[in-house]
Amino acid sequence: MKEHLALTVAWPAPLRRLVLEGRRALLRGDRAAADHWFTEALAVEPNIPEAHVGLSLARRPGPDYRAWLARLHIALKPGVYVEIGVEAGRTFGLVQADTLAIGIDPAADVPRLPVKGQVYRVTSEEFFASVLPTLPAALQQATQRIDLAFIDGDHCFASALHDFIALEARMTPGGVIVLHDTWPLSQHTAQPERATGFYTGDVWKLVPCLRALRPDLQILTLAAPPTGLTVVTGLDRTSRVLQQRQAAVLAAYADLPYSAAVEQQLALTANTDAALEPLLAWHTQCCGRAASVGETMSMRASVDGFDAGPERSRHPAGAAAPNGAQMPPPLDQAGVLPSRSLPTQDTGS
Numbered sequence: 276m277k278e279h280l281a282l283t284v285a286w287p288a289p290l291r292r293l294v295l296e297g298r299r300a301l302l303r304g305d306r307a308a309a310d311h312w313f314t315e316a317l318a319v320e321p322n323i324p325e326a327h328v329g330l331s332l333a334r335r336p337g338p339d340y341r342a343w344l345a346r347l348h349i350a351l352k353p354g355v356y357v358e359i360g361v362e363a364g365r366t367f368g369l370v371q372a373d374t375l376a377i378g379i380d381p382a383a384d385v386p387r388l389p390v391k392g393q394v395y396r397v398t399s400e401e402f403f404a405s406v407l408p409t410l411p412a413a414l415q416q417a418t419q420r421i422d423l424a425f426i427d428g429d430h431c432f433a434s435a436l437h438d439f440i441a442l443e444a445r446m447t448p449g450g451v452i453v454l455h456d457t458w459p460l461s462q463h464t465a466q467p468e469r470a471t472g473f474y475t476g477d478v479w480k481l482v483p484c485l486r487a488l489r490p491d492l493q494i495l496t497l498a499a500p501p502t503g504l505t506v507v508t509g510l511d512r513t514s515r516v517l518q519q520r521q522a523a524v525l526a527a528y529a530d531l532p533y534s535a536a537v538e539q540q541l542a543l544t545a546n547t548d549a550a551l552e553p554l555l556a557w558h559t560q561c562c563g564r565a566a567s568v569g570e571t572m573s574m575r576a577s578v579d580g581f582d583a584g585p586e587r588s589r590h591p592a593g594a595a596a597p598n599g600a601q602m603p604p605p606l607d608q609a610g611v612l613p614s615r616s617l618p619t620q621d622t623g624s
């Protein structure tokens with residue numbers, strides 16, 4: 276218990292006391308008190324990683340992102356899995372024995388690989404541009420039918436967008452791409468430039484970007500600790516919308532700060548067991564291509580009070596999702612993007 280309470284940095288005594296009070300409150304299950312103490316600490320010193328971690332635990336109960344990934348592996352049984360950003364293999368190690376698992380990370384240090392796992396110690400850009408074409412034919416073919424992918428690399432919007440484009444072009448029908456760190460804890464920890472030890476970067480921008488430009492995708496963000504997990508299905512390997520607009524998208528989103536208005540655009544979904552059900556329904560529906568495009572386009576997460584913005588359908592038919600919810604307004608109508616906001620229709624330009 277004492278070890279658990281130990282702090283990694285010798286903060287001044289008053290700060291140390293605030294953080295330790297927060298941790299004690301967490302340990303006795305008093306999340307409101309924990310929130311209070313960690314918030315107090317961060318008001319004095321905005322860069323205390325232990326306080327950020329504590330705050331996320333206080334505010335965001337339920338299964339964490341690794342627990343959700345484990346559940347996705349069990350539920351989806353992917354034949355081929357790709358993970359960008361493997362580090363020590365704590366999520367890479369969640370794959371099942373039958374899954375061919377490909378990890379990509381220039382600094383990967385995985386002590387024990389999955390049964391059918393291999394790691395490439397390069398950046399994702401290097402992997403897709405120069406490593407993949409040199410792989411044995413069977414492996415190249417496998418990377419053309421990815422069932423589940425996890426983007427957890429360098430926390431930059433530009434990299435995440437690149438990775439999403441590269442992966443989507445190689446996903447199977449019904450494939451699922453999962454994005455980490457899409458629900459920042461605060462504006463301070465969600466900037467493109469790293470200002471804090473606890474840091475999620477601006478990878479969150481990919482969610483409003485996808486919702487604005489790719490209404491054909493089904494997207495939900497699980498409100499999972501520490502910093503959310505976005506699940507994207509209904510992928511279309513033939514779509515070139517993002518690729519064609521990549522430069523314009525990066526420019527349009529460059530100065531967008533994280534805010535409450537942006538949070539409304541994350542398709543946040545309560546972090547409960549039930550959240551998996553619409554995901555699996557989407558997956559099954561996309562796999563079989565059973566639903567018409569119009570039906571699948573209008574699906575979205577059950578919002579459970581998180582995404583309480585105005586409800587307007589961007590689809591002419593205004594088709595309701597199975598849960599009765601409709602797609603939110605395009606991002607530009609919500610006033611989140613600057614006036615030079617991007618068009619939301621693919622004109623093939």
Ligand SMILES: C[S@@+](CC[C@H](N)C(=O)[O-])C[C@H]1O[C@@H](n2cnc3c(N)ncnc32)[C@H](O)[C@@H]1O
Pocket residue numbers: 359360361362363364365366367379380381382383397398399400427428429434
């Ligand atoms: C947060 S860690 C990944 C953690 C891991 N997925 C887990 O949950 O246990 C991020 C990793 O991304 C890697 N990374 C950074 N830039 C990258 C890039 N361009 N391509 C691939 N991996 C990258 C880093 O080396 C780091 O190990």
